[in-house]
Amino acid sequence: MKRVKFLFLIPLFLFAVDNQKLLDCYDIFAQKKAELEAQAEKILEEKEALEALKNTYMALIKKKEEKLKQKEAEINATLKRIEEEKKQIQKLLEENRKLLEEIKKAKLDKVAQSYAKMRAKNAAQILSNMPQKDALKILQKLQPKILAKIFSKMDPQIAAKLSEALLKIQKDKNESTANP
Numbered sequence: 001m002k003r004v005k006f007l008f009l010i011p012l013f014l015f016a017v018d019n020q021k022l023l024d025c026y027d028i029f030a031q032k033k034a035e036l037e038a039q040a041e042k043i044l045e046e047k048e049a050l051e052a053l054k055n056t057y058m059a060l061i062k063k064k065e066e067k068l069k070q071k072e073a074e075i076n077a078t079l080k081r082i083e084e085e086k087k088q089i090q091k092l093l094e095e096n097r098k099l100l101e102e103i104k105k106a107k108l109d110k111v112a113q114s115y116a117k118m119r120a121k122n123a124a125q126i127l128s129n130m131p132q133k134d135a136l137k138i139l140q141k142l143q144p145k146i147l148a149k150i151f152s153k154m155d156p157q158i159a160a161k162l163s164e165a166l167l168k169i170q171k172d173k174n175e176s177t178a179n180p
Contacts, residue, residue: 112141115150124153127162136165 115123115138127135127150139147139162151159 108137108141112138116142116146120146120149121153123150128154128158132162132165135162136169139166140169 115127118126127138139150142150151163154162
């Protein structure tokens, strides 16, 4: 009977030992669960902080992009205004060139008229002493009859050079009008 009691006590003892181990396991699992929950909560807090940081950063980027778009629009408007002013300046320059050409032509016409009204001998002396380029400009504006009188009063060598230059100018004009 002692043996039977002993045999009966062994399972109870084993049950008590297993029960103690089981209780120890529950305690370990409870500790691990608490640790995991704490870590999960910490991760969740870090995730929320990261999300807040991300949202702040995105808002900052959006604000910077808006400023960049505004600056770009201002620069484009400035460039457009500069291009318009450039076109106006070029137009004014072209108008001024035309006016200057007209003034030079009118001035040359007046000078040529003055030479046409002079005595041939005086005109010949003046034209002989001025640079050939300037003399040619004046001589081109004169009528052939007046030109002949002036050439007749000039030194024959100077008259020959001026005549050749006039012929060359006329030839160049004819070629340029024939071959546009």
